[in-house]
Amino acid sequence: MEMLERFKKYIAFDTVSDDNSLTYPSTKSQCEFADLLFSDLVSLGVKDVIKDENSIVYARVNIGKEKTLGLIAHMDTAPTIAGGIKNPKLIEKYDGSDIKLNETYTMSPNDFPALKEVIGDDLLVTDGEHLLGGDDKAGVTIIFEFLIYFLNHKDEFNYNLAIAFTADEEIGRGASKFDVNKMKADIAYTIDGGSIYEANFENFNAASAKVRIEGVGVHPGDAKGIMINSVLLGIEFNSLLPQDMIPSKTEDYQGFFHLDSFKGDVENTTLEYILRDHDKKLLEDKKGMMLGAKEQLLKKYPKAKIEVEIKDEYRNMYDYFINHMEAIELINKAYINSKTPIVYKPIRGGTDGATITYMGLPCPNLGTGDFNPHGRFEFVSLTQMKKMVEILIQLFK
């Protein structure tokens, strides 16, 4: 089966995940897709395949080497617009012009600069009504293409191969049921999204902060010198934080405070923040600034009650890799040997790979050639997908 044919088969299968579901995986379609991948692995002749009770699929090809490298992709697609696209459009040797998706939607390189990076490539685009599902069916397809090569050229490789297809990544539960003991790899890579000329082994350190303010409520007519309006204190609290450290004013390695929710009345107000920074120390500083703002307000309004509850969420995997660079050195070697340039970009968010890394399996991310994910303007460069297969071949040598 050709790569394009396989990719079209997988994206035609709607595997949207559902944030409101309490089951794992969150949707039945992911279990059915896991069955499909399971039987596709078996039909290629892979003997060691399991689909576990969480519908995560693990496969291994042992070629008698000491070490094992793992490849991971997620089966679900984002719950944004409809998935399961049946009629994606192939654009051969893209010339850089506007792409008409349907009567209503046109995708232009002026609005989507990623298109300028793929001029000359073969692309697959949507029908304007569905997302493409390349996030992460492109990763699934790349892994299959590599597997086929691996099975036919076992004597070329220095590592055993382990594969996992996970569920519910898009709703933040992707790694929650992942089992490193079933994967049995020394190093793994998520193959998930973005340009293949970029890889990631850094993500945010993350914390959340809930600020509860209790004021003093009385009749506004008799309030002079008595009322403490907790809503106004909430506004003042936020004004004590650095006003430029917010998502809309930061990029690259700049961290932020994000006021995610603000609810209240005179007596009770709650502000919910997320705090993010790649640098552990700078995240601690941000926590300190929250507590400092609280102290400052309490000094000014001793009759108010203010609580700041801070919780750590996830960690930057970089802190792990700084002492375990082998996973990154293998990427460097693979890119050099396939004569492909690579830059490392910090992820401004979390990643399943970070969670898996702290489970004891180092897990950086590699790209797939999928762009503008989670919507109708998603597209893949089939040329980049093919190139990624070549890079994986070098990775395992």
Ligand SMILES: [Zn+2]
């Ligand atoms: Zn993804």
